[in-house]
Amino acid sequence: MKAWVLYGAGDLRLEDRAVPKPGAGEALVRVKAAGVCGSDIPRVFETGARAGSLIPGHEFSGVVEEAPGELSAWAGKRVSAFPLIPCMRCDSCLRGLYETCSSYGYIGSRRDGAFAEYVVVPAWNLVELPEGMTFAAAAMLEPAAVALHATRRLDLAEAKSVAVFGAGPVGLLIALWARLRGAERVFVVGTKPAQGNMAGKLGFSDFCDANAEDAIDLISKLTDDAGADACVDAAGTVRSVSDCIRAARAGGQIVLVGNPRADMRLEKDVYWRILRKQLKIFGSWNAGFRSEEASDWTETPAAAQSGALPLEALITHRFALADLARAMDMMRLRQTYFCKVIIE
Template identity: 40%
Template structure:
């Protein structure tokens, strides 16, 4: 089979490998669609991987082609998405079904080979079964949709809250759409890339700000009658985004830390002082909730996408075969053209 492997920082190479065989409690999934995550870009070009070679890709869907021992053969041919975190099922967090808190987990596309490949072996535990007529390209978006949903659920949104989101990439846009589904009043999107803000307007968002063109804090205050946003989602991973989120937060409001940091995060004394006096809350959010009653965010995200309550298809800006996926990494890194969500699609 063909794979696209990361062999060193900035080095992506196509390789031929044997098709892996599923063991007990595993299945072989034929990849149908897999997305490039924003975190894949620094992993490829800056921070590096845990080991080399590594096949990236943790947002994916496919079809079960083969099963290992102790797996019911009748699921062959079923469409699935895949929860990419493989828990140890031994630690106290796994015992409580907080799998994203697992102290000894593995991860497709990060700690072990992922989905930029024709096939991948997946534990049966990690399968999210889809409807027979599910769109597998849209279903490859379930992972970022679940992460976005987790951020909004961590915000404990109240009806008619105003929400501001710093960072208008695919995750930020999905957070915005979840916020409206959860009853938000105004959802404000902020970015420094004109192409992203133009795109957000083109898909129907009314309140969009380019922070390079106008002061985002003043803009948020103007949109919220000088109160600030009840919920601020920091999705940029930058000090400026974090400082702006703290400053545009309402008294007794909430700041949710969602973005992956690009370096040390610092705040000024003035920002610290003003935020402290608001008695507002800062909360981190990471990954998503899986197989836990009453809210399995993967099931909820899959259902919302299938029913098109959560729109994701319009976020897919590029669909490419595996042989063109390498080029897309460099296109994203160099900003050669506008991209929102890039999918490897295996037709």
């Protein structure tokens, strides 16, 4: 099979590899679509593989090609997958909170992922696609479930106005979920005008380009000087987190979900506001998944299937597998606007 193999920082090679063999409890999936995550860019260009070599790619969909033994019912099914492989033994796992597992495996960062023609996936992690869902949309179930999980950290009965800082795919998905789940006003704060066009296309007219206008002033004006009931950081920068703290009303909620790229140091004046405004700050990591019960990974396909969550509207670029390196360069250099980038 063709596979993109990461050997070290900046060393990603397209190679011919043997099709992997599924082990006990695993299925072989023929990959139909894979999303390039923002986190893949530092993984490929800065940190490299954790050990030896790695095929990245953790957002994907495809068809089960081989499901040995008792898993044979999976054969031929259209699937996506929860990429986190829990240890099933730690305190979090025993409580069913797999996303906070203390020693997990991960498809696409700790074991081979989906930037290849085939990927091996534990059957426990598979999610069958609803009828009619495209593979491209299905490759976005992972970031959409992560966004839902972050949105669930908010008490939306208390938060009528929500400001999302960060207008990449996860930020926009959080904005969509916040609206779907009852927020009356959703403000999206980005850093370039093209993000405002995408936000507008998704129905968010309250967009602020933080490089052109002051987001705090604008949110304050739009909320009668109170500030937003809830702020979500989906950018992971000192500036975006500080802005969340500044833009939240007294007693407001903050959810932090953006991956930081460097140390996060807060100015004293910003830190004071957490205390003086008695803010509630929550972290959010990955998404909730249960193999049998309702979870972020059941609600997300259902919302996409019903049309309530327009996943494909976020796709700005589609590349063939052979062009993955070109897609990654585009995302690294940031010269052209992109939202979701899908490899097909």
